[in-house]
Amino acid sequence: MGKELTARSVDYSQWYIDLVKKADLAENSDVRGCMVIKPYGYSIWEKMQQALDIMFKETGHVNAYFPLFVPKSLFEAEEKNAEGFAKECAIVTHYRLKADPEKKGKLIVDPDSKLEEELVVRPTSEAIIWSTYKKWIQSYRDLPLLINQWANVVRWEMRTRLFLRTAEFLWQEGHTAHATSNEAVKETEQMLDVYAEFAETFMAMPVIKGKKSDGEKFPGAIDTYCIEAMMQDGKALQVGTSHFLGQNFAKAFDVKFSTKEGKLELVWGTSWGVSTRLIGGLIMAHSDDDGLVLPPKLAPVHIVIIPIFRSDEELLNVSSKVDDISAALKAKGYSVKFDNRDNLKPGFKFAEWELKGVPIRIAIGPRDLENGTVEVARRDTKEKQVIKMDDVAMAIPRLLDDIQSNIFQKALKFKNDKTTKVDSYDDFKKVLDEKGGFVLAHWDGTAETESLIKEETKATIRCIPLDAPNEEGKCIYSGKQSTKRVVFARAY
């Protein structure tokens, strides 16, 4: 990726794309706006899925799967939702091709196969799921209904960027139905907490939990909660959302239940999701000029072992030791890769695995065999130490824990250092241009002010933080009264 670029340079965006490609995570597909996730990139997604899925199950959710296609009449049922997504939908209008009578070997859409009703390729699944929930929910005994699905969705974005915004992406979407507003709000907040915990514990990425302004919230939601993370160029990235839907979808799809008292009431809903964008966030939050830095809890390979050898015989000797070490580490549940390729020199392998972000590298050569030692190098700080072979199985777990927390602390410090309180519009603009990051400022709560600030500075209100203390102040733009600071930032 070239030493002239650093993780925080103005060319961050290009640097990021290059890294995604060089680390073998993903590439642009020949299909417009779509992405091919390569095996190494996908394995990171699988690690994320595993961890999240456990957390969803622990909070009482189950997995199911709903159709990719949403009949247009269902899609338009919840007006705000439909309107919000209308401009970025792929639509199926025909179901058949036929041989082109004009051009041999070519196919055309068969005009006779026009669908009576178009099918929208889901940009999100509320419509199809709530139309199904109507059939599933009759009584308070059917509630709460706590379902998640792992799926792909399609949003026909004008411009795309690997992982951060692609025309098709993978995600999970939870859709729950509840008997009371209070319970649904609790669910919304609980899942936001799950996301925040996942981001901080697994991704080692500190986040701010908050609510979106009315202008930024999910179409069809009463409240949109989100977690916002900071990338190393100081820009914000929304990495998860949780929506309190009120009774909007229940109304649109006529989903009612009988209460214990025999009354018929509309159910209350939530939806929440995280996507493969998390991978982009992970990369941009931790990587350095040598490549990815993966937190141990999400690294597909925890430890790579690189043999140093001159001859087949030396490789054989090293290998037998490696087998012992590798077996001991695997027994503790770690993923271990023995890179015994004989066409590459050790230095090349070091660089390559660093590029891929493997947290720990162990090198073993003839010298180590003599001394009963190995060289252990950690990816995050690049420190190397020589330790006794017998100590490896004990030392590695500690080291991995240390790496996990070190990466988090580093990101936390960065986030805190790049978070600034400002009280005037001039300071606001100055901080955005010179320092970047999150800017905490008073806002009068109006959509007009929000959109004017966005227009003039490209900064958006990332969220109204849940933990913001009440504080009297004046809106930096309009000077009107405000009781809380909100988080502004330029964002991806």
Place this chain on the structure above:
RNA sequence: CGGGGCGUAGCGCAGCCCGGUAGCGCGCCACGUUCGGGACGUGGAGGUCGUAGGUUCGAAUCCUGUCGCCCCGACCA
């Protein structure tokens, strides 16, 4: 949809202005020397130059159309 750029070997690119045997680097294959921080030598395989048409004795190169991609905007719960 606007502004800019690019389609030539698996990848990255040169060649095009000024038409004349399709090249370079990386990677790949074989052999040898190397191997504790991105090795080297020798030999080899691999391309209808995005696509359609035109000009020409002859087109990667000139002309026209067309398709696609990338970057910057507009757009983006």
